[in-house]
Amino acid sequence: MEQGGSNEVMAPLWKIIAIAAIAAGIQFGWALQLSLLTPYSQQLGVPHMWASFIWLCGPISGLLVQPIVGYFSDRTKSRFGRRRPYILGGAGFVGVAVFLIGFAADLGHMGGDSLDSPMKPRAVAIFVVGFWILDVANNMLQGPCRALLADLSAHNHKRMRVANAFFSFFMAVGNVLGYAAGSLPNLHKFLPFTTTVACDVYCANLKTSFLIHIVFISTVTITAISLVKETVHPAQKEFADGEPEPSTPFRKEVTTAFKNMSRPMWLLYLVTALNWIAWFPFLLYDTDWMGHEVYGGKPQGTNTEKRLYGLGVQAGALGLMLNAVILGFASLVIEPIGKLVGGVKRWWGIVNIILAIGLFCTIPVTRMAEAYRAAHGLVPPPANIKGGALSIFSILGIPLSVTFSIPFALASIYSSSSGAGQGLSLGVLNMAIVIPQMIVSVVSGKIDQAFGGGNLPAFIMGGVAAVMSALMAAFLLPNQPPSQASVPALMAGGGH
Structure with missing residues (x-):
């Protein structure tokens, strides 16, 4: 059995599964964000090239919130535990945020937005505020959840990998449910009051989905934190009985974390950063690509164009649901395949090549759809074109499983072996995820606009980054990081 140099007793597997299940609630809302909110923001009047700037809130909040929450969750001395107060608080903020997003059109109309104007400034303002709160809340939830999984694993490296794999699995469950909700055209009939004079059928479906999300995340979070009690491990006592704590995480602790970072950890962060430069354009614009390029619709156009755009967004949500199943x-x-191909670093490289191929394949699918519309007019694409697009969504579920699991497992192993706090270490890893997202959010809209307003340029940029990430993962991540007794077994593909 692999050990991380600790005598702590591992929690039963069912406790790890209970905490990992919170990921389903988090990802349900994230799936709704990815599938519905970019089109929704454009229906409220936000131009396509500016839609990406709204998504800056996620990376910025992640850059600030996860390290801060991670730092304080490492040091919290509450009788309710270190991680659980932040998890519960994050779930509460999620409820507030999705209410603001779902009711933005209604609240904007109550505040004076005209139904005849394509731009609804008050609704946009409420939507953006809700969007920012939602991303802050998701970061409050996700970081402490992963840190608690590491705590429950008692620094056992194999159990950490298993815990992160379960977290990734429940993210997939949340994705399936969220994308399924986003793809149902008549979900609003479940809650008829969601359809109002300011909120059409598409808006009402979104509102209903988010109300379901409130109930879902509340249920899984309260169940998990009620069943799983935290215990003080020996590694935690350094903060309770040790030297005085620094005044802020950024002034000392984060700086120290970067200064003391080993070369393997720097390489891990660089591979992760390139990986997210590859992923974020697709995650940001996937349903918009289906509505605009594949189906030929527009969020602000004729009735036919609006109808086609809506059909494309629903088809994109279906594609994302298939992606989540895979x-x-x-x-x-992940664990057995990593052993089969010679190590998880090699598997990470392979799946990034799959990611690059998938992103590049959006080009021929788009060209075929354009050729079909040129010959037949504004009609939905035939089955072969739609099937090609959905195949891209589906196959990308394989590399996404690695992206959601392996970097976090490696970061937990490094931090446990060095004695660093799990919360802060995972928060620092999050910087390698959110800074690339900020870059993509700033440049992708301008790049797309410069090349005619479509989504393909950003996808191509992502494909190039995926190839670079694949090469680095396969050839530069070391097989034997220094001072890590158990990490070589992980990097080489296993060992028990």
Whole structure:
């Protein structure tokens, strides 16, 4: 059995599964964000090239919130535990945020927005505020959840990998449910009051989905934190009985974390950063690509164009649901496949090549759809074109399972072996995820606009980054990081 140099007793597997299940609640809302909110923001009047700037809130909040929450959750001395107060608080903020987003059109109309104007400034303002709160809340939830999984694993490296694989699996479950909700055209009939004079059928479906999200995340979070009690491990006592704590995480602790970072950890962060430069354009614009390029619709156009755009967004949500199904199955076999191909670093390289191929394949699918519309007019694409697009969504579930699991497992192993706090270490890792997202959010809209307003340029940029990430993962991540007794076994593909 692999050990991380600790005598702590591992929690039962069911406790790890209970905490990992919170990921389903987090990802349900994230799936709704990815599938519905970019089109929704454009329906409120936000131009396509500016839509990406709204998504800056996620990276910025992640840059600030996860390290801060991680730092304080490492040091919290509450009788309720270190991580659980932040998890519960994050879930509460999620409820507030999705209420603001779902009711933005209604609240904007109550505040004076005209139904005849394509731009609804008050609704946009409420939407953006809700969007920012939602991303802050998701970061409050996700970081402490992963840190608690590491705590429950008692620094056992194999159990950490298993815990992160379960977290990735439940993310897939949340994705399936969220994308399924986003793809149902008549979900609003479940809650008829969601349809109002300011909120059409598409808006009402979104509102209903988010109300379901409130109930779902509340249920899984309260259940998990009620069943799983935290205990003080020996590694935690350094903060309770040790030297005086620094005044802020950024002034000392984060700086120290970067100064003391080993070369393997720097390489891990660089591979992760390139990986997210590859992923974020697709995650940001996937349903918009289906509505605009594949189906030929527009969020602000004729009735036919609006109808086609809506059909495309729903088809994109279906594609994301298929993606999530593949993600779930792939998450459960990361460990054995890593052993089969010679190590998880090699598997990470392989799946990034799959990611690059998928992103590049959006080009021929788009060209075929354009050729079909040129010959037949504004009609939905035939089955072969739609099937090609959905195949891209589906196959990308394989690399996404690795992206959601392996970097976090490696970061937990490094931090446990060095004695660093799990919360802060995972918060610092999050910087390698959110800074690339900030870059993509700033440049992708301008790049797309410079090349005619479509989504392909950003996808191509992502494909190039995926190839670079694949090469670095396969050839530069070391097989034997220094002073890590158990990490070589992980990097080489296993060992028990």
